[in-house]
Amino acid sequence: MTEEPAIVTGTADWRNLSVLENGSLIFDCDDFNGNIPFTSTLAQVILYILYGSMFVIALGGNSLVCAAVIRTRNNLRPNNLTNYFIVNLAIGDILINIFCVPTSVLSTLVFHYWLLPSQLCAIFNFFQAVAVLVSAYTLVVISMERYLAIMYLFRPRRGTKYAKISILIVWLLAMAISLPILVVSDVEQPDIRYEMCDFYTCTEKWSDKKQKYSYTIALLILQYLVPLLILLFSYISIAIVVWGKKAPGEAEDNRDQRMIRSKTKTIKMLMAVVIVYTICWLPFNVLNLVMDINEDINRWYGLPYIWAMLHWLAMSHACYNPFIYCWMSTPFRQGIFNMLKCVPIIRRFVPDRSHALNTSAVGIPLTGFDGQHNSSLRRKNNCTTYVSVRKKMNHNHGAPIRSASFRCNNSLRSSGPMHRHFVHLEVQQEESL
Structure with a gap:
């Protein structure tokens, strides 16, 4: 802002314009916002808290996702x-946070003029x-x-x-659709206040209102x-x-329960994707369309508050997105836990979940027929354990001799053996969702 008020010759009815004896007008640029919404300290604090927390969560969460993928790329398929x-x-x-959030909060809602070159x-x-x-x-x-992966599995x-x-x-299509915005965007001084203080706003300067309306409809679609x-x-x-x-096969309570839980988790995640996308973007798109159809609404005093809420x-x-797509996936969740454990302050609050995630069965007790000979087996990852019990012909030699062996298939990288088609489908969904 300028330190001294700007003086011009002309007429205006702005509240913070003063008329001098010689007919000139004086405008205090330090009080540029005047009675515009979000100029009070309380309103600005609320804006900074809402947008600031969103900025930190989105930037930190998405950055953590990228780092987790890079760090665990050798453990993922x-x-x-x-x-x-x-x-x-x-x-x-991340780009949405960098390009949309700061300029919207500062230039549009707080200062009401373009702060950058x-x-x-x-x-x-x-x-x-x-x-x-x-x-x-x-x-x-x-x-x-x-x-395609589910419908055409083979x-x-x-x-x-x-x-x-x-x-x-995706990037080329996004740039092609956004190209008209690059052409029509420019700075302007919408009224005498901006001219006196040498302030500008960044806006889209369409030559025809019908073109702007048509492009808004196209973006909505x-x-x-x-x-x-x-x-x-x-x-x-x-x-x-x-x-x-x-x-397939005979019904098994434990297996069927696991499959039901996996199905429920998958469907909940799919529903969350659609519901969150609809709730977040529908109101703001409708508001932009209404603002282009009815320009009188732009003069409504309460519009900035509605715009701020829907924009947020x-x-x-x-x-x-990081929570929906990554937090519900076991490999990504494990990668994030491993990264967080590298931070000394966070390490004490992050549980060690690698053992629980990598072990499909731990400490299965094996009790002999005499109730005295006990042992245990461990089954991890893609190792399949086989247990056989051999009875001796001579029953006087005591309890039967049992033997245990295991076989590992190192070519598989899943969290468990994938011997059945439905198990393969279940594991594939959990890794990729």
Whole structure:
């Protein structure tokens, strides 16, 4: 802000404009915001707390996801394409935090003028749209990858080249859709206050209102409706297949209970993806559409408060993705625990879960027929334990002799033996979701 008030010649009816004897107007630039919303100390503190906490959680959570994938890449299945997509989703959410949150809070809600150099106006607006579209389209790619993996289980798995090409297409498509914003974005001085104080706002300067309205409709369809419909189609189809899958062979209570828990967890996660995306982005998209249709609403005093709440809700979507996609996956959860244990302060509060996650059966007691000979077996990862009991023909020699052996298949990298088709489906979902 300027230290001295600016003086111009003209007429105006602004509350913080004063008329001098010579007909000139004086405007106090130090009181630029005047009675504009969010200028009180309490309102700004609330804004900083809400957006600040969201910024820290989203940036920290998504950065932790990227680091966990890189750190545990040797422990995860190398052809798991979801790892690539989750990292790309985290990068998109990080960009949303960098380009959308700070400028929206400071320039739009607090100071009401563009704080950065004017040359960055178009660049920031462009990457705001790119980041949002990359996040949305990565969700679509993840859903389609899961759909193909479940519906066409016996087809050869696609390699990493497929994942890299898909990510490249996501970025190119997001940039192509956002290109009009790069062209029309520029700084302007909307009224005499900005001219006197040499302040600018960063906005989209469309030559025709119909073009702006058409582009808003296009963004609503491409950024929200199309991804939402694809998510619904993919995850409803997956939920039907997963819930209808029955284990082959005779019924076993423990096995069936494990499968039911796995199905319930999978369906809850799929529902969470769709519900969170709908709740976060629908209100803000509708508000943008209403603001373009009815320009009179822009003069409503309460609009900034509504805009701030819905904008915060939309931006907070970046906070939930790390929990939905990674926290519910055992390999990622283990990787995050291992990383947190490297921090001395956090180490004491993080439980050691590696033993529980890597062991499928621990300390199975084996009691002899005489009730005295006890032993135990351990089964870890993909090691299959075989127990045989041999009875001697001569019953006078005491209890039968039992022997134990095990066989490991080192080529498998799953958390347990995958001898049955339904077990393979269950483990694959937990690793990739």
